[in-house]
Amino acid sequence: DIQMTQSPSSLSASVGDRVTITCRASQSISSYLNWYQQKPGKAPKLLIYAASILQSGVPSRFSGSGSGTDFALTISCLQPEDFATYYCQQSYSTPRAFGQGTKVEIK
C-alpha cells in the first residue's frame, strides 16, 4: 500500500505570507495527487487535482506542483479564510491514502 507523508504537521503564518506544504508518496504515483482544505466541523473541499490542476472556483493563490513521489501545495498570499487543515491524497491505486494533514494557524 502507498503511504503519504506531509510536512510540516503544523505551521504558523501571517496574512500575506507565502506558505508551502509538502507531500511525499512512498512510491511513484505519477501525477495522481490531490489536495483538500478542511475547516473545523466541515467536510473537506477539493483544491487541486492531478497534482497541479486548480479545481473550479478555487482562488488562483493556490497552486500545486510535483510528480513521481514529491509534491507541494503553495498558497502565494495567505488570506484569513485560508487558516485550515490541508490534506494530500493519492488516487494512483487503492487503498486510497491521505496524508496526515497540515494545520495552518495564525501567527
Add this chain to the structure above:
Amino acid sequence: EVQLVESGGGLVQPGGSLRLSCAASGFTSSNYWLSWVRQAPGKGLEWVANIKQDGSEKYYVDSVKGRFTISRDNAYNSLYLQMNSLRAEDTAVYYCAREGVTTPYYFDKWGQGTLVTVSS
C-alpha cells in the same frame, strides 16, 4: 445543485451493526465511482471503501475488510455502508464522496457527514 446527504449514524455498542446511507442528487450518480471516507474525532481523513459505477468492483481499507460492505442502488441514487462487528476504533464521522467518472480520480463533492459512535 450536486448534493450528497448521509444518514444512519448513531450510538452502537461494540460488536454491533449499523447501516449508513448516502442520498445523491443533482447529478447522475450511476456515472461515478463513490467512496466512504471517515474521520475519527480530532484525527485525519481515512479512506474506507469505494465502489464502481455498476457495483462490479469494490475496494476496502484493510482495517474494515470482512466487517464492512459497500453497496449502491443506482435506481435510487443511493450509496450504502453496512458496518458489522463494530469496534471503538470505528468511531468517526463518515463522509460519502463522489470520486469521479474516470482517471484522474478525486473527491470533488462530499456530504456533510454522519457520526458513528461505538461505545458501551
